[in-house]
Amino acid sequence: MPDYMRRWFPQAGLLSPAGLEFHSIAGASFRPANDDPLSPTSSATAPAGQRIHTAIIIGGGPAGTALLIAASKQKKLCELARAGLVMVEREAAIGGGRLGQYAITSDTTAATFLSAVKDNPYPELAALIDHPTARQIAHHDDTMGVPLAQVGPFLRECGQRLHRIVEDHGGDVLTGHEAIDARQRSDGLWCVRLRRVADGSERTLLSRSVVIATGGHQPLERLTHERFAGDQLMARAGNRLMQSDEVIELGGVERVRERLRDCRSPRIAVLGGSTSAMSAANLLLRATPALPLADNGITLLHRRPLRPFYPSVEAAHADGFTDFTHSDICPVSGFVYRLGGLRLESRELLLRMMGINGRQPDSRLHLYKMNNAHDPGALDILDQADLIITAFGYRPHALPLFCPLGSAIELAAQGPGRPAMVNRQCQVLDSTGQSIHNLFGIGLAAGFVPSGALGGEPSFSGQANGLWLWQNDVGMIIVDSLMRLSTSHLESNPLSHQHAIEAS
Numbered sequence: 001m002p003d004y005m006r007r008w009f010p011q012a013g014l015l016s017p018a019g020l021e022f023h024s025i026a027g028a029s030f031r032p033a034n035d036d037p038l039s040p041t042s043s044a045t046a047p048a049g050q051r052i053h054t055a056i057i058i059g060g061g062p063a064g065t066a067l068l069i070a071a072s073k074q075k076k077l078c079e080l081a082r083a084g085l086v087m088v089e090r091e092a093a094i095g096g097g098r099l100g101q102y103a104i105t106s107d108t109t110a111a112t113f114l115s116a117v118k119d120n121p122y123p124e125l126a127a128l129i130d131h132p133t134a135r136q137i138a139h140h141d142d143t144m145g146v147p148l149a150q151v152g153p154f155l156r157e158c159g160q161r162l163h164r165i166v167e168d169h170g171g172d173v174l175t176g177h178e179a180i181d182a183r184q185r186s187d188g189l190w191c192v193r194l195r196r197v198a199d200g201s202e203r204t205l206l207s208r209s210v211v212i213a214t215g216g217h218q219p220l221e222r223l224t225h226e227r228f229a230g231d232q233l234m235a236r237a238g239n240r241l242m243q244s245d246e247v248i249e250l251g252g253v254e255r256v257r258e259r260l261r262d263c264r265s266p267r268i269a270v271l272g273g274s275t276s277a278m279s280a281a282n283l284l285l286r287a288t289p290a291l292p293l294a295d296n297g298i299t300l301l302h303r304r305p306l307r308p309f310y311p312s313v314e315a316a317h318a319d320g321f322t323d324f325t326h327s328d329i330c331p332v333s334g335f336v337y338r339l340g341g342l343r344l345e346s347r348e349l350l351l352r353m354m355g356i357n358g359r360q361p362d363s364r365l366h367l368y369k370m371n372n373a374h375d376p377g378a379l380d381i382l383d384q385a386d387l388i389i390t391a392f393g394y395r396p397h398a399l400p401l402f403c404p405l406g407s408a409i410e411l412a413a414q415g416p417g418r419p420a421m422v423n424r425q426c427q428v429l430d431s432t433g434q435s436i437h438n439l440f441g442i443g444l445a446a447g448f449v450p451s452g453a454l455g456g457e458p459s460f461s462g463q464a465n466g467l468w469l470w471q472n473d474v475g476m477i478i479v480d481s482l483m484r485l486s487t488s489h490l491e492s493n494p495l496s497h498q499h500a501i502e503a504s
């Protein structure tokens with residue numbers, strides 16, 4: 001029995017591969033997997049007519065498609081598709097996800113977004129640099145980021161071309177399908193149950209590996225347990241709460257305006273020190289028509305010091321910013337606060353508020369650094385606020401997962417606190433901290449922390465949620481694992497090898 005299975009089969013006698021394949025698990029009835037209408041191929045371990053894919057990527061948003069971009073940059077996309085790749089996306093198209101649905105500007109530059117296609121080895125991707133959606137982004141090259149609403153169309157256009165390349169080379173992109181759950185069989189293969197959105201029909205796919213790229217959210221339940229400044233946040237704030245995602249998405253400012261319509265001089269408390277917190281404050285300060293904010297109308301309460309990004313130590317010093325040490329500098333890039341620093345608009349707002357290099361603070365905003373677990377000053381600000389915006393980050397959506405015996409696999413990320421979903425090889429971790437065999441995760445709230453050759457400041461302890469990393473180094477960690485899986489399988493299974501040669 002492989003080692004990764006032992007924890008689920010402490011007694012070897014329990015292992016009963018044949019009897020476990022298609023039975024009811026946690027109330028869900030699996031239909032025989034050979035109803036897969038995708039091209040049937042031979043395999044040593046699948047029922048006749050059932051194809052075994054190399055990888056199923058669940059979620060075709062910016063992170064799922066970032067894997068395809070990463071592979072394309074290394075000229076491996078066709079190979080990956082041929083190896084047996086399936087991407088499953090609930091929406092009608094891949095590429096966009098939620099990123100284009102925000103009303104804020106990006107915290108990455110126009111050039112960074114365009115680097116996905118610029119000089120890409122695939123001509124149809126490289127040509128996108130002249131597409132109107134790319135040109136629109138390029139207009140913002142010298143500015144403080146790109147409106148995310150303009151990034152969406154570009155990502156969808158990339159998605160469309162990636163879709164075509166994958167399908168032209170033997171892979172499948174199943175749009176309009178959602179993955180319901182995944183179960184690992186006793187032989188290590190994954191059974192992924194899918195539902196077609198249009199008619200609710202179900203089918204099951206078999207794969208050697210699964211990549212979870214289902215994005216993240218701000219679960220409301222989390223707030224019920226949240227303590228803030230020494231008190232229960234929900235009890236104290238009641239119906240004055242709003243989560244930052246609701247504020248910064250398109251239409252969010254109008255919702256805030258509506259909630260504050262009876263306040264002549266509203267007070268808003270923003271809780272958190274992340275980009276989302278600063279972006280929410282920024283958006284409200286810039287609202288047109290302006291919100292009737294008096295001095296200190298918005299207070300942003302943060303636990304950790306707020307830090308600005310700098311491209312080098314020299315640039316920081318030239319600006320008169322010296323609040324960093326050696327451990328805040330990325331050893332690979334030389335950037336100061338490369339991962340933990342605020343960027344572009346949020347950074348500029350912070351620098352203004354810090355009065356760096358003669359900048360003038362915005363009197364309507366007050367930055368309040370909380371002192372300790374019990375902070376009466378912070379509670380006072382909460383009590384006086386007409387609206388309390390929580391920006392406590394995102395948690396992964398993930399997917400119900402089951403082990404061969406049918407019990408649910410609990411993920412580390414479902415535990416208390418904010419544990420990461422993945423380790424440094426992008427492998428998903430179970431609640432004991434062990435990696436789950438051939439299950440990978442990428443994207444918003446996956447919790448990946450770069451290290452080693454990937455760089456990042458040693459002092460950084462949060463999550464790295466950025467497209468560039470996913471489209472390059474982080475994406476390649478997963479792509480390389482998937483490619484290894486496909487070739488190691490070919491070495492041990494001459495039947496499938498034959499098929500791969502025929503298909504290529």
Ligand SMILES: Cc1cc2nc3c(=O)[nH]c(=O)nc-3n(C[C@H](O)[C@H](O)[C@H](O)COP(=O)(O)OP(=O)(O)OC[C@H]3O[C@@H](n4cnc5c(N)ncnc54)[C@H](O)[C@@H]3O)c2cc1C
Pocket residue numbers: 058059060061062063064088089090091096097098099102105106107108177178179180213214215216248276397399442443444465466467468
């Ligand atoms: C406010 C905000 C601003 C950001 N700004 C930037 C920025 O400027 N630059 C940057 O690089 N990054 C930014 N990010 C980080 C990141 O790029 C975005 O969050 C991005 O949308 C994450 O992509 P994703 O694919 O992980 O998630 P999503 O965008 O949520 O996409 C997930 C996809 O999976 C699909 N899906 C989910 N569940 C299933 C299922 N069961 N079956 C099938 N399909 C499913 C969804 O339909 C969706 O298409 C930002 C994040 C936030 C929250």
